[in-house]
Amino acid sequence: MNLFSITKETLESDKPKDECAIFGIYNCEDAxxxxxxxxxxQQHRGQESSGIVSSDGVHLYRYAGMGLVSNIFTESKMSELQGRNAIGHNRYSTTGASFLRNAQPLRVESHLGPISLAHNGNLVNSWDLRNRMEREGSIFQTTIDSEVIVHLMAKCKEENILDALGLxxxxxxxxxxxxxxTPRYLIAVRDPNGFxxxxxxxxxxxxxxFASETCAFDITDTNYIRDVEPGEMVVVDHTGLKSYYPFQEAKPSLCIFEYIYFARPDSYIFNESVYKVRKQLGKQLARELPVEADVVIPVPDSANIxxxxYxxxxxxxxxxxxxxxxxxxxTFIEPDQKIRDFGAKIKYxxxxxxxxxxxxxxxxxSIMRGTTSRKIIKMLRLAGAKEVHMRISAPPTVSPCYYGIDIPTHKELIAATHTLDEIKKYLRVESIAYLTVDSMHKAVAEHKGGGFCDACFTANYPVEFGSQDQGNQKSLFQEYAVEES
Known part of the structure; x- marks a missing residue:
């Protein structure tokens, strides 16, 4: 019998894809x-692969696999991850295909000793740098942008790993x-824009x-101290914790989509409660775009709050x-698709x-392509809904993201290629309305001042693409150290 498959990726095609999650701990018996x-x-931030690297102060031990955290790490595999220090990574690929060799954390050997790295984000000049280094003789083992960083460190003539990383x-x-x-350090770094x-x-x-979100602190009985600041490098070793600011200051460009969609509502990110911000977005939507109706329902789960x-x-x-x-x-079904709109029905x-x-x-x-939204509205009609009014707690998504969110291309985004009236007709609703960019910022500003990246809504990209000029950087970590208790 000929079969075709509907995968989770197919069912999620009307949403931006998740990013990545990172977690690290230093000097813990059960690291x-x-x-x-x-x-x-933090499984919600990436479901393609997961990995952990641990250190006993001499060696680094690594295990990674494809799929979910609970399916990858057996008791026997966990017992091999020795030591009091560890970092981990959940991956959704934004650069590099979905293969085991691309699973993080990476682990490499160099003249600086063994190094492991876990990365959340996306480098916009990684291919320029990679091509240059390949021409110079570097051999890459993966197709992910993160490997560029460890190659740059390995090629550096500095013997101090902190200086090599900074350069x-x-x-x-x-x-x-x-x-x-590394066997000595756990280092946390955030880019100067703080995306x-x-x-x-x-x-x-x-x-x-350290973690991407504070929900990881709740499950590990960790007390939140603060955010790692944009452009900050925090270094932990046996002597304690030090903070450095070795980079040129940049305008903060915090990803506003973290509040709208990605982060868990029980997390704090960018020094604020995701729950509060997400609820305020809904309130702003109701104030500016009211409609007479009998009931408000969310598209679960990210729109619940x-x-x-609203x-x-x-x-x-x-x-x-x-x-x-x-x-x-x-899920496997027969190709004549006897069950209409099966892809939406299996999820909702x-x-x-x-x-x-x-x-x-x-x-x-949010709405990306509009395909799943159209099917959901059809299901509401078949269930007897008299009128359907759609409200989006963000502006229209009109541009792809190059900083770590897998948003479809411009031609695939319905708001980039259709008018509001055309979207209304396509979705078959009585009305549809989005927050404006100003309204979104107004809602978020009630909890956190400006400094957000909204490029997916405006195409105003805060970091230009292409190679970056090299400067003369020496002894970065002898000048900028700040002791912390």
Whole structure:
């Protein structure tokens, strides 16, 4: 029998793809186990592969695999990850294909000793640098942009790993939150624009912890201290913790889409609660784009909090009109597609009692291609919805992202290629409305001042593409050290 498959990627095609998650811990008796927990709690940021590298102060031990954290790390594999220090990574590929050889953290040997690196973000000049180094004789083992960093470090003549890292990072451009593990150091770095989040905490046993989001702190009993600042390098070793600012200052460009879609609502990123910001976006949507209706429902799960904000501000009751399945694997069906809109139905199901005979406001955080939204609205109609009004708690997505979010190309984005009226007709709704860029910033500014990257909504990219001029950098870490308790 001829079969074809519907994968999770197919079902998620109307959403931007997840980024990556990083986690690191220094001087903890169960370092690898805590790293496992930190990665498990950040699984939403990447589901293609996961890896952990640990250190006993002499050697680095690595294990990585394809798939989910809970399926990769068996008890026997965890027992091989020795030592009191560890870093881990969950991957969704933005640069480089989905193969095991591209799983992070990377581990390399060099004249600086063994180095392991975990990267969240995307480098916009990595191919220029890679091509240059390949012509000079470098041999790359992966196709990911992160490997450029360790090659730049290895080619550096500096004997001090901190200076080598600083010089390497001076050559790259783009978004990076990094964790680097050596037998001596755990190093956390955030790019000067601060695109991707990176938080720092401490456990009661004195161990220092880093993660992409604070939800990883909750599961590991870690007390949040602060964010790693844009352009900051935090170095932890047996003597304690030091902070450096070795890079030229840049305008903050925090990814606003983290608040809208990516981060878990129970996390704090960029020094603010994701839950509060997401709810405020929904309230702003209701104030500026009201509609007479009987019920407000979200597209679960990322729009749940924005829909709650819309409901509270508008006074329209909030209900769970769509139920999402969280157990989507690979499903095989016959090619005549006897079940219409099967791809949407396997992920969502409508609660008929909530929508039947009702004027429905359906709140979502974004629309990429519009294909899944159209199918969901059709399902609401078949369940008896009298009217459907769509509200988006963000501006129209009109541009791809080059800083670590896998947003479709310009020609695939429905808002970039169609008018609002055309989108309304395509989705078959009574009305559709988005927040404006100014309204989005107004909502977020109630919790955090400006300095956000909104390039996916405006095409105003804060970091230009292409090779970066090399400067003369020497002894970076003898001048900028700041002791911390």
């Amino acid at each position: 690898a186990n805590f790293t496992y927990l930190g990665l498990y709690s 390497a990072l001076r050559e790259i451009k783009g978004a990076y939150s990094l964790l680097i593990l 991707r989040p990176l938080v720092m905490g401490k456990r009661t046993d004195g161990s220092v912890v 924005a829909a709650l904000g 409901s509270e501000e508008s006074g329209i009751p909030y209900e769970n009109g769509l139920i999402r399945s969280h157990y989507i694997g690979r 199901n409508v609660v008929r009692e909530v929508v039947d005979g009702k004027r429905v406001v359906i709140v979502d955080d």
